[in-house]
Amino acid sequence: MTTERMIDGFSGKKAAEIVGITYRQLDYWARTDLVRPTLAEARGSGSRRRYSYRDLLELKAIKNLLDAGIRLETVRDVFGYLRDELGEDVTQVNLVISGNRSVLVRSGEEIIDLVQNGQGVLNILPLGGVKEEVDAAIVELFPDLEIESSAATGSN
Amino acid sequence: MTTERMIDGFSGKKAAEIVGITYRQLDYWARTDLVRPTLAEARGSGSRRRYSYRDLLELKAIKNLLDAGIRLETVRDVFGYLRDELGEDVTQVNLVISGNRSVLVRSGEEIIDLVQNGQGVLNILPLGGVKEEVDAAIVELFPDLEIESSAATGSN
DNA sequence: TCTCGGGACGACACCGGCGTAATTCCGTCG
């Protein structure tokens, strides 16, 4: 607050800490167009990326998929679809990945149907948990940051 | 039938064809102790592996997990657990992989519970489908082989 | 405007999971 107002968002290092990935992964994903910082891209060596709160949600969702043993290649396909549908009501929605197809599902009933008909393997990621995990990590690591349920402010 | 009776089981090449993987994968998996032929191991160059019908089920289950984008490393962990539980009633049972834990689940209700409590990602593989797929592939590729629901005879 | 530090960039290495040959046999059949 010394100057006037810090730029919103999170630095690369902080984003990596919050979602629990290495900086190398964050960097690699940014370069290969998996998750790029929406607030500020890198413009050459020495510049600084700025990640939005929604970027953190995507990063955390990816982290969860990786922890579940999903290949990064598959994650790329999934988020090609998911990026459009990822609205503001991420709460209580489940992401279902069936082979190379991805669907957003609300109720548990729909999931049963998919399992019944289910050919192939279903990967189910509860997106609500993602938001909770990110928020928890923020208050734990950087308690001074304000969180207002789907929007946050970051400082360096 | 010229000699007397062919040795039961499937050759490596046939097993690979039936489950839809490359021979190189089958070989690599056998050497790295993911799926080894139960009827006859390799005893040096020139020898021949013999795979049982249940081996085919495991191979096909693995193939399905790979197609779903699961990392082979994770598959290894899963089958460390699954190999004991993989009884004869593989029909209509679902394999649920939660992180590094794996569970066998019968009804769809239990799945919903898991999703509701669900932290992390759930991978669901319907094992019944595996058996159907293998049987179908056998009759399609080698119609002369007899299939008796959970036991089969192979010739070269 | 000078400095100084953090962060992007580039090159390199490494390991897993195969593909692609060439090689070496075992088995079986004539």
Added chain:
DNA sequence: CGACGGAATTACGCCGGTGTCGTCCCGAGA
């Protein structure tokens, strides 16, 4: 018994996904 075909073995290479370093440079602070 001698040859031949099919299958296991070995060697080599490739590519994806990171870890590790060293370098370079932007940006904030004074």
